[in-house]
Amino acid sequence: MSEFEAVVERVRERVDPTPDERAALAETVERLTDRAREAVTELDVDADVLQVGSTARGTWVAGDRDIDLFVRFPPDISREDLEAYGLQVGNAVLPEGREEYAEHPYVKGVFEGYDVDLVPCYRLDSATDIQSAVDRTPFHNAYLVERLDDNLAGDVRLFKQFLKGVGAYGSDLRTRGFSGYLTELLVVEYGEFRETLEAISEWEPQVRLDPEDHAAATFDDALVVVDPTDPERNVAAVVSDTNVARVIHHARAFLADPDEAVFEPDSPEPLDAAGVREHVERRGTTPLAVVFDAPDLVDDQLYPQLYRSRDGLVRGLEKRGFWVLRAATWADERAVLFAELEVAELSAVERHEGPPVYVSGHATGFYEKYADTDAYGPFVDGERYVVERERDVRTAREFAEDHLPDVALGAHVESIVERGDYEVLVGERVASLADEFGEELAGYFDPSA
Amino acid sequence: MSEFEAVVERVRERVDPTPDERAALAETVERLTDRAREAVTELDVDADVLQVGSTARGTWVAGDRDIDLFVRFPPDISREDLEAYGLQVGNAVLPEGREEYAEHPYVKGVFEGYDVDLVPCYRLDSATDIQSAVDRTPFHNAYLVERLDDNLAGDVRLFKQFLKGVGAYGSDLRTRGFSGYLTELLVVEYGEFRETLEAISEWEPQVRLDPEDHAAATFDDALVVVDPTDPERNVAAVVSDTNVARVIHHARAFLADPDEAVFEPDSPEPLDAAGVREHVERRGTTPLAVVFDAPDLVDDQLYPQLYRSRDGLVRGLEKRGFWVLRAATWADERAVLFAELEVAELSAVERHEGPPVYVSGHATGFYEKYADTDAYGPFVDGERYVVERERDVRTAREFAEDHLPDVALGAHVESIVERGDYEVLVGERVASLADEFGEELAGYFDPSA
Numbered sequence: 001m002s003e004f005e006a007v008v009e010r011v012r013e014r015v016d017p018t019p020d021e022r023a024a025l026a027e028t029v030e031r032l033t034d035r036a037r038e039a040v041t042e043l044d045v046d047a048d049v050l051q052v053g054s055t056a057r058g059t060w061v062a063g064d065r066d067i068d069l070f071v072r073f074p075p076d077i078s079r080e081d082l083e084a085y086g087l088q089v090g091n092a093v094l095p096e097g098r099e100e101y102a103e104h105p106y107v108k109g110v111f112e113g114y115d116v117d118l119v120p121c122y123r124l125d126s127a128t129d130i131q132s133a134v135d136r137t138p139f140h141n142a143y144l145v146e147r148l149d150d151n152l153a154g155d156v157r158l159f160k161q162f163l164k165g166v167g168a169y170g171s172d173l174r175t176r177g178f179s180g181y182l183t184e185l186l187v188v189e190y191g192e193f194r195e196t197l198e199a200i201s202e203w204e205p206q207v208r209l210d211p212e213d214h215a216a217a218t219f220d221d222a223l224v225v226v227d228p229t230d231p232e233r234n235v236a237a238v239v240s241d242t243n244v245a246r247v248i249h250h251a252r253a254f255l256a257d258p259d260e261a262v263f264e265p266d267s268p269e270p271l272d273a274a275g276v277r278e279h280v281e282r283r284g285t286t287p288l289a290v291v292f293d294a295p296d297l298v299d300d301q302l303y304p305q306l307y308r309s310r311d312g313l314v315r316g317l318e319k320r321g322f323w324v325l326r327a328a329t330w331a332d333e334r335a336v337l338f339a340e341l342e343v344a345e346l347s348a349v350e351r352h353e354g355p356p357v358y359v360s361g362h363a364t365g366f367y368e369k370y371a372d373t374d375a376y377g378p379f380v381d382g383e384r385y386v387v388e389r390e391r392d393v394r395t396a397r398e399f400a401e402d403h404l405p406d407v408a409l410g411a412h413v414e415s416i417v418e419r420g421d422y423e424v425l426v427g428e429r430v431a432s433l434a435d436e437f438g439e440e441l442a443g444y445f446d447p448s449a
Numbered sequence: 450m451s452e453f454e455a456v457v458e459r460v461r462e463r464v465d466p467t468p469d470e471r472a473a474l475a476e477t478v479e480r481l482t483d484r485a486r487e488a489v490t491e492l493d494v495d496a497d498v499l500q501v502g503s504t505a506r507g508t509w510v511a512g513d514r515d516i517d518l519f520v521r522f523p524p525d526i527s528r529e530d531l532e533a534y535g536l537q538v539g540n541a542v543l544p545e546g547r548e549e550y551a552e553h554p555y556v557k558g559v560f561e562g563y564d565v566d567l568v569p570c571y572r573l574d575s576a577t578d579i580q581s582a583v584d585r586t587p588f589h590n591a592y593l594v595e596r597l598d599d600n601l602a603g604d605v606r607l608f609k610q611f612l613k614g615v616g617a618y619g620s621d622l623r624t625r626g627f628s629g630y631l632t633e634l635l636v637v638e639y640g641e642f643r644e645t646l647e648a649i650s651e652w653e654p655q656v657r658l659d660p661e662d663h664a665a666a667t668f669d670d671a672l673v674v675v676d677p678t679d680p681e682r683n684v685a686a687v688v689s690d691t692n693v694a695r696v697i698h699h700a701r702a703f704l705a706d707p708d709e710a711v712f713e714p715d716s717p718e719p720l721d722a723a724g725v726r727e728h729v730e731r732r733g734t735t736p737l738a739v740v741f742d743a744p745d746l747v748d749d750q751l752y753p754q755l756y757r758s759r760d761g762l763v764r765g766l767e768k769r770g771f772w773v774l775r776a777a778t779w780a781d782e783r784a785v786l787f788a789e790l791e792v793a794e795l796s797a798v799e800r801h802e803g804p805p806v807y808v809s810g811h812a813t814g815f816y817e818k819y820a821d822t823d824a825y826g827p828f829v830d831g832e833r834y835v836v837e838r839e840r841d842v843r844t845a846r847e848f849a850e851d852h853l854p855d856v857a858l859g860a861h862v863e864s865i866v867e868r869g870d871y872e873v874l875v876g877e878r879v880a881s882l883a884d885e886f887g888e889e890l891a892g893y894f895d896p897s898a
Contacts, residue, residue, distance in 0.1 A: 204807045205832060222832065245806040246829045249816075252809065283825075284797025284843065321791065323770070325800055325837065342770065342796040348733025350791070351774055357694040358653045360701065367698075367898070376732075379896035380695045383654060383671065388774065388896075394733065447828035447837075449816070 007258040008158060008193065014263075015157045017062045025055060025067075028112045032069055032093060036118065039092035040071065043085050047073045048123065052141040054180050057148055059156040061164075067116045069093075070138060072123035079104070079131070086120025093118055103132040127229035139229040140181050147188045155193040156184050162197075165263040166250045168243040174303040176240040178247070185211065185225055185235060200251040205244055249449045268446060270438025273431035279445040280428055285325055286341040287430045288317075288396040290404065292422035294335040295412035302331060305410020313337050313400075316407035320393050321346050326447075330440040335413075336433060338444070339396070344427075346394050349376065354385035400424040456707040457607060457642065463712075464606045466511045474504060474516075477561045481518055481542060485567065488541035489520065492534055496522045497572065501590040503629050506597055508605040510613075514563045518542075519587060521572035528553070528580070535569025542567055552581040576678035588678040589630050596637045604642040605633050611646075614712040615699045617692040623752035625689040627696070634660065634674055634684060649700040654693055698898045717895060719887025722880035728894040729877055734774055735790040736879045737766075737845040739853065741871040743784040744861035751780060754859020762786050762849075765856035769842050770795050775896075779889040784862075785882060787893070788845070793876075795843050798825065803834035849873040 001009070017025070029051055036049040053068035054060040071089050073082050083105050090097060090107025094116060097109025106119040119134055127139040148156065163169035163178050171179035178186075189211055190196040205222035216231035222244040227233040254262055271279075280287055290313065295302060306329040314327045317339060327339040354366035357380060366385050370378050376388035393399045401424055404417050416422060425432065434441055450458070466474070478500055485498040502517035503509040520538050522531050532553055539546060539556025543565060546558025555568040568583055576588040597605065612618035612627050620628035627635075638660055639645040654671035665680035671693040676682040703711055720728075729736055739762065744751065755778040763773045772791040779785045803815035806829060815834050819827050825837035842848045850873055853866050865871060874881065883890055 202809075205805075241831045242829050245832045249806050249829055249834075252813070282797065283837070284795075286796075321772070325796060325798065342799070343792045343794075345793070346733075347735075347774060347791040348731065349774070356654075357698050360651075364701070376894070377896050378898055380691050380698055380898050382690045383694045385698075385898070388732070445825070447826050449827055449829050449834070 004194065004255070004258045007260045010260060011158060011161060011263050012154065015061045015161045016154060017060065021062060022058075025114070028114055029055070029067055029069075032067065032111060032116060035093045036069055036071060036089055039089040042092070043088065045073060045077060045081075045085060047071050047085070047089075050138055050141070052137050056141060057144055057184070058150065058153040059144075059148065059160070059180070059184055061157050061160055065114045067111075067114045068137075069116065069118050070134070071118065071120050072138065073120060075122045075124055075129070082120050082122065086118075089120070090118040103134065106134075127227075128231075130230075136227075136229060140227075143228050144181075144184050144188065148184065152187055152192070155191075155196070156187045158193040159183055159187055159196055161263050162193075162250070162254075163247065165261075165265055166246055167265060168239075168247050171238045172303075173238070173300045175243075176238055177243050178239060179235070182225060182235045182239070185209075185228070189225075194255075197251040197255055200247055201255055203244070203248050205241070207244070246449060253449075266443070266448065268439060268442035271434055271442040271445065272438060273434045276431040276434050276441055276445070277428050280430070283325075283340070286344040286396060286427055287425075288339045288341060288400055289425040289430045289433060290337040290400055290417075290422050291334055291425060291433070292413075292416050294331045294333060295416065297412060302335075302412075305413050306331060306335060306337070307410075309409040309413040310337050310339075312407035312409050313339055313404070316403065317341065317396060317399060320391075320399060320403075321350070322396050322399065326444075328440070328444055330437050332436050334436060336437060337413075338430070341396050344395065346391060348391060348394060349388040350391040352387050352389050354378065354387070356383040357385060358383070395426075397424055397426045400426075453643065453704070453707045456709045459709060460607060460610060460712050461603065464510045464610045465603060466509065470511060471507075474563070477563055478504070478516055478518075481516065481560060481565065484542045485518055485520060485538055488538040491541070492537070494522060494526060494530075494534060496520050496534070496538075499587055499590070501586050505590060506593055506633070507599065507602040508593075508597065508609070508629070508633055510606050510609055516560075516563045516565045517586075518565065518567050519583070520567065520569050521587065522569060524571045524573055524578070531569050531571065535567075538569070539567040552583065555583075576676075577680075579679075585676075585678060589676075592677050593630075593633050593637065597633065601636055601641070604640075604645070605636045607642040608632055608636055608645055610712050611642075611699070611703075612696065614710075614714055615695055616714060617688075617696050620687045621752075622687070622749045624692075625687055626692050627688060628684070631674060631684045631688070634658075634677070638674075643704075646700040646704055649696055650704055652693070652697050654690070656693070695898060702898075715892070715897065717888060717891035720883055720891040720894065721887060722883045725880040725883050725890055725894070726877050729879070732774075732789070735793040735845060735876055736874075737788050737790060737849055738874040738879045738882060739786040739849055739866075739871055740783055740874060740882070741862075741865050743780045743782060744865065746861060751784075754862050755780060755784060755786070756859075758858040758862040759786050759788075761856035761858050762788055762853070765852065766790065766845060766848060769840075769848060769852075770799070771845050771848065775893075777889070777893050779886050781885050783885060785886060786862075787879070790845050793844065795840060797840060797843060798837040799840040801836050801838050802830075803827065803836070805832040806834060807832070844875075846873055846875045849875075 033049050040047045050070045050072060052070050055067050087099060087105055094107050094109030094111060097107045099105050100108045106117060108117050121134045122131060124135060127136055130136050160169060160183050168177040170177045187196055189209055190199040208224045210226040212228045214231040215226040219234045221234055221237055222241045223236040223239050225235040227235050250262055310327050310329040314324045317324055323342040325340045325342050330336045355362045357363050363385060367378050370387045378385045378387050409417060482498050489496045499519045499521060501519050504516050536554055543556050543558030543560060546556040548554050549557045555566060557566050570583045571580060573584060576585055579585050609618060609632050617626040619626045636645055638658055639648040657673045659675040661677045663680040664675045668683045670683055670686055671690045672685040672688050674684040676684050699711055759776050759778040763776045766773055766788060774789045774791050776788040804811045806812050812834060816827050819836045827834045827836050858866060
């Protein structure tokens with residue numbers, strides 16, 4: 001047996017559900033389905049109940065405990081009725097559950113130890129008629145069920161665990177990785193786990209797959225997988241460029257040197273304050289942290305705002321000459337925008353270029369504006385007027401304290417910043433973040449592919 | 450009388466030679482010409498003697514004491530004979546003179562208090578037949594003599610003094626300004642002093658003049674004045690972009706507000722060491738000076754090398770992340786390359802981007818090169834591998850001490866630097882330059898258009 005096969009064999013043992021796990025799940029699903037059907041009979045409408053998701057297709061990784069049940073209503077009922085009926089069924093099946101809102105409301109709850117989503121949708125003839133994203137799910141399910149046998153389902157489990165290990169699994173907006181559906185489509189397209197890795201190791205973005213050869217739109221994402229059930233949709237739209245490259249890297253590395261460790265996510269030993277100080281000292285940088293209470297939002301709303309705020313902070317700093325070595329953002333009770341600067345302090349004056357001397361009105365205006373100030377100049381350099389004037393901001397702290405509201409931030413972060421409800425830590429003071437973000441700091445200071 | 454006319458009237462009084470000065474000069478020129486003709490009769494060749502330059506055309510500024518006499522030989526004698534005859538005549542006329550070398554040898558000396566150049570050239574029918582640059586001078590002279598009357602000669606004197614005042618007069622390679630010939634051509638083209646300034650105040654580079662409408666080449670200089678005696682030559686080729694813009698600025702400013710001061714070059718009060726320190730403190734910069742004994746070269750060789758070295762220093766610093774606010778170079782007994790930095794010190798690590806992950810051979814090489822070093826990473830960012838590795842140079846001093854030979858320098862400066870015969874001054878230490886370069890430092894720290 002090759003080393004590749006040996007490693008894969010050992011991983012299979014961990015990710016394949018045991019017969020007992022399968023049986024227990026199947027029984028629970030049956031009981032849930034029965035309860036849902038019973039609740040439907042209370043309604044004056046012709047609805048059916050459908051299990052979807054990885055547990056419906058045998059592609060779940062051992063230990064995952066998610067069950068997705070969809071209740072499909074006829075397309076001629078109103079949206080209001082759909083929502084009302086959906087919640088009625090959901091609350092009947094999961095009396096301890098709570099109502100959640102994606103595109104429309106559904107019920108989430110725990111049943112016999114499983115996490116259950118009970119979701120209403122329309123029963124349609126074609127995925128192109130869908131009214132909301134959940135209507136698409138039954139079509140995805142049907143497409144995959146038809147193409148995945150038990151063997152391929154096992155390869156999906158391996159590939160999922162591989163993606164989990166490298167940190168690229170999950171289409172949530174924090175991870176921006178590969179969804180379950182995308183994972184399964186890739187295995188359907190390429191074949192077994194090994195063939196899937198081989199294909200990925202040769203990806204050169206833009207990568208474009210169109211299993212049904214029916215694309216009806218153009219996409220500029222690094223990875224494009226046209227949805228077999230919707231020619232206008234890229235299943236991989238959410239996947240970040242970094243995650244595409246990361247998966248290419250790990251596919252190539254694992255094929256060259258199969259190492260079981262890649263299937264386990266890194267969980268670095270948290271850094272303590274002294275550890276943070278040691279890295280800052282060694283790196284000779286000036287770290288800057290903007291710290292505030294995390295806004296009360298679900299992750300899919302919170303992280304896009306934090307990413308946007310982090311990028312706005314970086315752009316604002318670089319625009320003023322503070323080159324950022326790297327930046328990050330983390331959230332727990334508090335949230336942090338973190339930027340590590342290459343310089344601590346800039347000169348008191350900065351070069352400010354005016355228009356070319358010959359652009360007469362504009363140039364004269366510039367000259368007169370500065371002629372009697374205490375700026376150095378105006379003088380002529382090349383074809384332009386130039387002055388050396390006092391810089392707005394000489395340190396990153398000044399920027400974070402006085403100019404943060406000027407940069408593009410996520411909406412909730414913006415209102416926090418406008419109220420001034422944040423703290424600025426500079427230099428070794430960021431070490432105090434280790435109490436809450438020791439693991440994130442450990443990952444930051446030990447970055448790997 | 451308008452303010453413009455009043456100012457110009459006062460300046461005329463200073464720049465117009467008096468009748469006595471004219472008469473004295475004419476007599477000296479006559480005696481010189483006689484001596485030269487006499488020396489020519491000693492030779493077995495048919496040569497004539499021609500006065501050229503500003504004193505031949507009445508365009509010299511009062512007090513200038515330069516006389517240019519050309520001895521024109523028939524084109525059928527050899528270059529060797531021309532040079533031998535030229536020196537023979539020169540030494541006979543100016544027995545105290547010394548031989549100088551431009552494109553070919555000539556004699557330079559003092560005669561009755563005037564600085565005299567006695568230059569041999571060929572007598573040709575057309576300027577396009579010239580064998581060296583000096584052969585062109587008689588054609589320039591003839592062209593101008595035909596077009597400049599006494600009135601326009603007075604306007605040339607005003608315009609010359611104006612250019613001297615703003616620091617843009619002189620086609621030497623230190624100044625890179627307007628030659629006498631170019632100055633006169635512009636007045637011939639535009640008319641009186643006022644019309645010349647008005648035309649210049651409306652220049653929008655690229656400015657293109659072709660008095661004879663015969664250009665036979667393309668030029669990319671900011672100012673192009675096609676030589677009336679040579680369709681392939683731009684008379685303004687040496688003029689820097691900065692000097693073009695500077696002259697536009699001063700023409701516009703003087704027309705808007707005529708101020709006699711513009712006709713006098715700035716000669717700032719030299720700064721002392723305390724004055725330098727005060728500016729450095731106020732500007733919050735990190736100045737860096739590379740100081741060495743000035744190579745023993747004429748200015749037209751020295752300054753191009755110093756400029757090239759200054760630019761090489763700036764590029765080398767900026768390539769390593771040290772942003773340069775401004776740079777300069779000065780020469781006296783010693784020479785200085787001066788660069789004023791916006792930052793004192795950079796982080797110990799720097800970001801180093803590798804190839805896109807998918808460029809497989811190259812990418813794998815990069816990854817393996819850094820995988821087991823103490824660099825941070827490699828990690829994946831966007832589509833690329835990135836490492837954070839130790840920076841070569843954290844301070845400008847380290848750069849100047851260890852990496853100066855890597856940048857493009859002028860040839861003589863390069864050999865000085867390679868021998869290590871230079872001193873590096875950083876921060877307030879540059880104040881010690883004030884002893885030798887107090888005036889240059891004063892100009893540097895009080896830059897004006």
